[in-house]
Amino acid sequence: MNDYELSKRHNLPLISIMNKDASINLIGGPRYQGLSREECRLKIWQDLETSGIAIKSQPHVQRIPRSQRGGEVIEPMVSAQWFVRTTGMAARAVDAVRQGDIKILPDRFEKTWYNWLENIHDWCIR
Numbered sequence: 001m002n003d004y005e006l007s008k009r010h011n012l013p014l015i016s017i018m019n020k021d022a023s024i025n026l027i028g029g030p031r032y033q034g035l036s037r038e039e040c041r042l043k044i045w046q047d048l049e050t051s052g053i054a055i056k057s058q059p060h061v062q063r064i065p066r067s068q069r070g071g072e073v074i075e076p077m078v079s080a081q082w083f084v085r086t087t088g089m090a091a092r093a094v095d096a097v098r099q100g101d102i103k104i105l106p107d108r109f110e111k112t113w114y115n116w117l118e119n120i121h122d123w124c125i126r
Contacts, residue, residue, distance in 0.1 A: 003076070016078045037075060083122040090117040 007014060017028030024032045024040045031047075032040045048054040065074040094117050096102040097110060104110045 001076075004078070014078045018075060018077060020077075022075055080126075081124050082126040083124055086120045086122050090120045093117050 004014075006012075015027055017024055018037065019025050022037045024035050024037070026033050028040065032043060035043060045054065045057075066072060067074060093102075094114060097104055097113060104113050
């Protein structure tokens with residue numbers, strides 16, 4: 001998300017080096033084309049070490065997004081997507097609780113309700 005926002009802010013072209021099956025395409029370079037993302041990362045590191053460009057290797061803990069259903073690694077990918085604008089719906093839902101038309105039980109979850117709906121983003125539906 002940060003990379004995408006940065007590219008928009010600086011008018012950089014959006015490119016994708018990955019096919020839908022997470023293999024590397026020609027834009028990723030003919031040397032890496034057809035490799036899986038895991039194979040490609042290893043090959044790039046080997047190439048950096050071989051060429052003397054790599055500075056050091058050390059363990060690093062990183063959170064990797066995974067699918068909550070199957071546990072697969074989620075790779076960000078530029079694609080055409082459809083979104084539902086949520087601000088209007090969220091405002092109506094907030095007002096309904098504030099005006100007493102809807103009651104959140106137990107009461108302590110009202111804070112969660114407001115926090116979620118007042119900081120909502122448009123929903124990606126495709």
